[in-house]
Amino acid sequence: MLVSRRLLVTVIAWAIAAPVARASAQAATATLSADVSTIAKLTVSTASASFPDADPDAVPQIPTSGGPVLITAKSRGQPGMQVVLTVQAADDLRSGVNVISASHITWTATGAGFVAGTLSTQSPVTIATWTGSGVRSGSQQLYLRNLWTHPTGTYTVSLLYTLSAP
Amino acid sequence: MIRPSRGIVLAAALAVAAAARPSAQGRGGGTPQLDLSVSPASISFPGADPDVMPVVAAAPVIVTVRVRQNSGPWTLTVLAGGDLIAGSATVDITNVSWTATPAPPFQNGTLSKTVAQTLAAGTGNVNPAENGSVTFRLANSWNYSAGNYTQTLVFTLSSP
Numbered sequence: 001m002l003v004s005r006r007l008l009v010t011v012i013a014w015a016i017a018a019p020v021a022r023a024s025a026q027a028a029t030a031t032l033s034a035d036v037s038t039i040a041k042l043t044v045s046t047a048s049a050s051f052p053d054a055d056p057d058a059v060p061q062i063p064t065s066g067g068p069v070l071i072t073a074k075s076r077g078q079p080g081m082q083v084v085l086t087v088q089a090a091d092d093l094r095s096g097v098n099v100i101s102a103s104h105i106t107w108t109a110t111g112a113g114f115v116a117g118t119l120s121t122q123s124p125v126t127i128a129t130w131t132g133s134g135v136r137s138g139s140q141q142l143y144l145r146n147l148w149t150h151p152t153g154t155y156t157v158s159l160l161y162t163l164s165a166p
Numbered sequence: 167m168i169r170p171s172r173g174i175v176l177a178a179a180l181a182v183a184a185a186a187r188p189s190a191q192g193r194g195g196g197t198p199q200l201d202l203s204v205s206p207a208s209i210s211f212p213g214a215d216p217d218v219m220p221v222v223a224a225a226p227v228i229v230t231v232r233v234r235q236n237s238g239p240w241t242l243t244v245l246a247g248g249d250l251i252a253g254s255a256t257v258d259i260t261n262v263s264w265t266a267t268p269a270p271p272f273q274n275g276t277l278s279k280t281v282a283q284t285l286a287a288g289t290g291n292v293n294p295a296e297n298g299s300v301t302f303r304l305a306n307s308w309n310y311s312a313g314n315y316t317q318t319l320v321f322t323l324s325s326p
Contacts, residue, residue: 024197024198024200024236024324024325024326025200025322025323025324025325026200026201026202026322026323026324027202027320027321027322027323028202028203028204028207028320028321029204029207029318029319029320029321030204030206030207030208030209030227030318030319030321031207031208031209031316031317031318031319032209032211032246032250032262032302032316032317032318032319033208033209033210033211033314033315033316034210034211034222034250034257034304034314034315034316035210035211035212035213035314035315036213036252036257036310036311036312036313036314036315037213037214037312038312039215039312041215041217074216074217074308075308076216076308076309076310076311076312077311077312078311078312078313079253079254079255079311079313132311133308133309133310133311133312134308134309135308135309
């Protein structure tokens with residue numbers, strides 16, 4: 001009686017366990033890795049912008065003749081990083097010996113993260129800030145403060161745009 | 167001494183066992199013999215400018231499959247352990263796809279962290295072993311955070 005019970009239990013246990021023990025599967029593992037590097041890329045729609053001549057009474061703020069400067073900033077960095085776009089004048093506007101302060105150039109801006117500002121030769125001025133990686137676009141409309149006191153001439157200045165993600 | 171009533175129970179148990187075993191033996195008269203290898207076991211995507219390389223390819227991986235003593239179907243699947251992870255940053259694993267040759271038995275697909283995806287399938291034996299060349303590709307994006315991302319892939323060759 002006892003032997004038969006043990007036999008029965010053994011057979012049932014074998015019947016249940018056998019399919020599991022004979023399951024046919026083989027596994028292998030591999031490690032996937034991706035190096036996502038820090039990178040930034042800045043695109044400005046034009047390499048030159050010009051302010052046309054105008055009557056100071058009629059046009060106290062002269063916009064650039066080509067319209068707004070279109071800016072695209074692409075950046076990839078650490079999570080939560082702050083991305084900053086700045087512009088700085090290399091010098092004041094000069095025409096021979098005549099000088100117009102760079103601070104007479106201002107701008108308005110459109111696009112998420114973009115802000116209005118005034119040009120400086122002393123330090124970079126923020127055009128836009130964002131958080132994290134991504135592609136951002138906006139526009140910057142430059143204006144020259146038109147004054148009767150400006151000496152006549154053709155003035156030039158270089159602007160340096162910098163996109164950084166510390 | 168087994169009583170008649172116990173004998174009926176025993177016979178029923180044996181019947182259950184007999185019915186269960188063929189499904190575990192691959193219908194080939196014996197347990198299918200399955201062999202699987204993946205080389206190299208490290209799959210790396212190099213860093214790249216998303217504008218220049220919108221899709222980044224890793225070096226091909228050779229997946230070797232051998233199936234013996236099998237007359238039923240067999241399947242090779244791949245399952246990701248999760249998304250690509252670099253610290254607190256993640257890249258959805260569905261951004262990784264693959265192309266595989268020869269087709270068949272190998273096939274193209276996209277990684278998943280929830281459902282094992284079929285990499286190859288067939289019926290009967292694969293003997294001698296067959297080598298599949300699998301090239302994984304990562305959809306590159308400016309939206310990814312920078313970092314060194316990793317994840318484990320599990321390849322499973324089975325004959326149900």
